Each structure stands twice: as structure tokens, then as C-alpha cells.
Amino acid sequence: xxxxxxxxxxxxxxxxxxxxxxxxxxxxxxxxxxxxxxxxxxxxxxxxxxxxxxxxxxxxxxxxxxxxxxxxxxxxxxxxxxxxxxxxxxxxxxxxxxxxxxxxxxxxxxxxxxxxxxxxxxxxxxxxxxxxxxxxxxxxxxxxxxxxxxxxxxxxxxxxxxxxxxxxxxxxxxxxxxxxxxxxxxxxxxxxxxxxxxxxxxxxxxxxxxxxxxxxxxxxxxxxxxxxxxxxxxxxxxxxxxxxxxxxxxxxxxx
Numbered sequence: 249x250x251x252x253x254x255x256x257x258x259x260x261x262x263x264x265x266x267x268x269x270x271x272x273x274x275x276x277x278x279x280x281x282x283x284x285x286x287x288x289x290x291x292x293x294x295x296x297x298x299x300x301x302x303x304x305x306x307x308x309x310x311x312x313x314x315x316x317x318x319x320x321x322x323x324x325x326x327x328x329x330x331x332x333x334x335x336x337x338x339x340x341x342x343x344x345x346x347x348x349x350x351x352x353x354x355x356x357x358x359x360x361x362x363x364x365x366x367x368x369x370x371x372x373x374x375x376x377x378x379x380x381x382x383x384x385x386x387x388x389x390x391x392x393x394x395x396x397x398x399x400x401x402x403x404x405x406x407x408x409x410x411x412x413x414x415x416x417x418x419x420x421x422x423x424x425x426x427x428x429x430x431x432x433x434x435x436x437x438x439x440x441x442x443x444x445x446x447x448x449x450x451x452x453x454x455x456x457x458x459x460x461x462x463x464x465x466x467x468x469x470x471x472x473x474x475x476x477x478x479x480x481x482x483x484x485x486x487x488x489x490x491x492x493x494x495x496x497x498x499x500x501x502x503x
């Protein structure tokens with residue numbers, strides 16, 4: 249799929265071998281190592297589904313995956329990513345699904361020991377209808393050596409889709425995306441002559457500047473500071489409001 253590269257594990261498909269040794273692949277400056285928590289190993293599969301339909305266009309991502317062979321305990325997968333910037337924050341997106349795994353497949357995920365989501369759940373019998381399904385995103389900061397360790401563990405609630413559900417596999421990994429973490433405008437609303445911008449910042453305690461322009465067709469683009477800004481911190485978002493000029497404007501956020 250465009251924008252992604254394959255990660256092939258060292259399994260022997262012909263003999264249906266289960267992988268127990270770590271697999272390392274290099275993507276430019278980034279090194280990714282996938283391993284399992286002992287003793288169950290991990291494996292991969294390629295399904296014929298899901299396929300693209302309507303607004304869902306990521307069939308190639310969700311049909312191919314690596315999964316932990318842990319059936320009964322809290323084992324799973326570890327994904328070590330090195331070559332990142334020292335102490336730099338990144339945005340990670342994980343895709344986790346298998347159309348062949350019906351039931352309630354549940355997993356817990358952490359990055360460098362910090363929980364990023366507990367109880368992530370999918371039912372493989374329910375095929376996706378949009379690209380927003382069966383994925384989650386989080387921010388994590390690389391350590392001083394430029395590494396992030398993502399750990400996924402089977403949640404004991406993971407069961408198959410049988411009439412009498414039995415414990416089953418819970419940890420599945422289809423794809424991983426890493427992005428530089430930058431502040432971004434996530435929503436724009438105009439009501440009552442007031443423009444409201446919702447900003448997702450790297451750090452909500454840092455001062456951010458909103459710039460505006462009326463023309464993206466010139467080079468270089470002439471960005472101007474937006475006047476009359478008031479900021480209200482709401483969790484990990486910043487809400488910025490200012491009067492509308494009645495003209496078409498484009499906005500950016502910076503720090």
C-alpha cells in the first residue's frame with residue numbers, strides 16, 4: 249500500500265513454523281525489531297479480506313498481519329523502534345485486526361512502559377466500513393538513545409467467536425506508522441461571528457501562535473499573526489477564539 253513498506257518475519261511458511269526469535273528490519277534510518285514474550289512465539293497470516301468498499305480503502309493494511317500465539321495468559325508482542333531523535337516526541341498509529349478472528353479479541357498496549365490503551369477490542373466478524381476503524385494513535389517520546397519500545401499484551405478477556413467462547417489470541421499487528429509530532433489544528437468552527445480553532449499541541453503548557461493568510465497561491469506564502477487570540481486549556485487541547493473578518497482565511501499553528 250502506498251506510504252507503507254512490508255515487514256517480513258523469519259517464519260517458515262511451508263512448514264507452518266512458529267517464530268520464536270526476534271525479527272529485525274531496517275527502513276532508512278529507522279530499525280524495527282519484532283519479538284514475542286516467551287514462550288508462545290508469534291506468526292503471520294494473509295487473509296483474503298477485508299477488501300476496499302465505499303469509504304474503506306485500507307484493505308491491504310488489514311488483510312496482512314503478525315500475531316502473538318499466546319492463548320491463555322498475558323503474553324504478546326514487543327516492537328522496538330530505534331534511530332529516532334533523542335528525547336523527541338512522535339505520533340504512532342497502530343492498525344490491529346484479523347477478519348479470521350471472530351469473537352472479542354482484546355489487547356493492552358504500552359510505550360516505554362507507559363500505558364497508551366487498555367482493552368483495545370475488535371471482532372473479526374465485523375468488517376470495517378471506514379478507515380478510522382480498527383486503529384488507534386498515541387504519542388510517545390523516544391528515550392535518550394532514540395528508542396521507543398511498544399509492548400502489546402493479551403488481555404484475559406480475549407475469546408473466540410464460538411457458541412461457548414474459549415480463550416484465544418488477542419494481540420494482532422497489521423501496520424505501524426510513525427510521524428513527527430507537530431501541533432495541528434484539528435477543528436474549525438464559525439458561529440456568531442466568532443472563529444473557534446481547536447489545536448492538538450505537543451505540550452499544552454507551551455505558548456502557540458496562530459498565523460493566517462488569505463492566499464495559498466503565492467510563493468512564499470505570506471503568513472501573518474492572528475490578532476485578538478484568547479487561549480483556554482482543556483486537557484491536551486487548546487481552544488483559540490477570535491472575531492471573524494468575513495473573508496476566507498487559511499490558518500496554521502506554530503510555536
